Amino acid sequence: MHDVVGVGIGPFNLGLAALLQKAPEIEAVFFERKAQFGWHSGMLIDGTTLQVPFFADLVTMADPTHPLSFLNYLHEQGRLYHFYFLEKFHIPRREYDHYCRWASERLPSCRFGFEVTDVRRVVPAGGEAAESLFEVEVFDGKAGAAKTVFTRHLVLGVGSVPSVPAALRPMLGENVFHSADFLSRRHRLREARSVTVIGSGQSAAEVFLELLKEQEACGYRLDWFTRSAGFFPMEYSKLGLEHFSPDYTRYFYGLPQAKRDEIRSRQSLLYKGISAKAIADIYDTLYDASVGGAQPDVRLLANTEVEAMEISGGGYRLACRHREQDTVFSHESDMVVLATGYAHPVPRFLKSLSDLIAWDEEGRYKVEADYRLSLKEELGGRIYVQNGELHTHGIGAPDLGLGAYRSSAIVNALAGREVYRLQERTVFQQFGVSTDAVTGAEKAGAAGQEAESSGRENGAAAVLAGAAGGSGAS
DSSP: OEEEEEEOOSHHHHHHHHHGGGOTTSOEEEEESSSSOOSSGGGOOTTOBOSSOTTOSSSTTTOTTOTTSHHHHHHHHTOHHHHHHHOOSSOBHHHHHHHHHHHHTTOTTEEESEEEEEEEEEOOTTOOGGGOEEEEEEEETTTTEEEEEEEEEEEEOOOOEEOOOGGGGGGOSSSEEEGGGHHHHHHHHTTOSEEEEEEOSHHHHHHHHHHHHTHHHHOOEEEEEOSSSSOOBOOOOHHHHTTSSHHHHHHHHTSOHHHHHHHHTTOHHHHSSBOHHHHHHHHHHHHHHTGGGOOOSEEEEOSEEEEEEEEETTEEEEEEEETTTTEEEEEEESEEEEEOOEEOOOOGGGGGGTTTBOBOTTSOBOBOTTSBBOBSSOOSSOEEESSOOHHHHOTTTTOGGGHHHHHHHHHHHHHTSOSSOOOSOOOSSOOSOOHHHHHHHHHHHHHHHHHHHHHHHHHHHHHHHHHHHHHHHO
């Protein structure tokens, strides 16, 4: 019997496993189907870095003294002085991946090569609903056999999966693929006559830049299409970054769901844009390639939606529409890289619990403020979610910098005590006004209106009285 079973070992559940070390009374185990830790392995491009400071490791934002901090990793790797002289806040993605693997190897609760295939609710013999447990079916990939474990609580940390528009999915294969597979298909791209990148975010920019660097040597035509109105930079001002804070998360959660969805639809450039450095690197590379009047066989085209794709000769024909001109055109390409983002589908292993979980009108989890799923009835156990609450907790949900805060909240709830202190005020700006302040203002306004009305009435009475007295005197 376990107190908690974590499903999936990405950075967030890995951080939770690390932070649980300070709550030894909690018996935890985490399962991951992959044989070892791996974080976006298809996009660990040389020279790319995290878009958050190294403080956004597994533990530092909750406990800077934790032995699994990034700085302690550097110390154990004999790289502390190297990093000191590097003088950079953003670390290489490859190093972050290696750091997480290093941490996972030091956490006995993390079990790799185990896939959770089903989760069922069970009530102990003679027990009541409030004493329900979760029965977790796990497939051991190495042994080739299934086993069952029982737990009081679950933490879902299955992460995201590559998202591809429905119209383009039938074409997926060796030559049409998501950017998540970029590095494993790079050798094929180098042999193509033409390559098209589709997408608007950081992944699209990084793939395009890598292809652009090799375009002259490989000789392919290179195109980049995006539905967005332009190749815009991510909002990265200091006050803008404060949206990735516990304060903003609390503010956002307090809004009605319809308002949350409306706000999030306008926040793309806070977390989906392109870094200014990537844009500058692309421009500089294009500038160098055009020295002496050279015309690189490269096109960047915004406002362009790919509506369909079909096989054409040895490549593919893309049916495109320019969104502003409403002009339809076709485009031929040997290979297509789809940098079309990621989705958070409900994992299949939750099917047996679907009638127990509360869903919103869009078929999404209803999530409580403390990151547990809303359930239709009270149970003895809870189900927590990591990076599956974008719609309820806002744009900070997938951000590495908030991972330790969320894990701290979950640890405290599981332990029933304050293992980690959760700071109340973490930013300089204020995102909203408190209900008390609004109520006080309304009362003050009502009192003012009443006084003003009373004053008008008294004034009118005095005028009338004066008028009456004057009439009598005459």
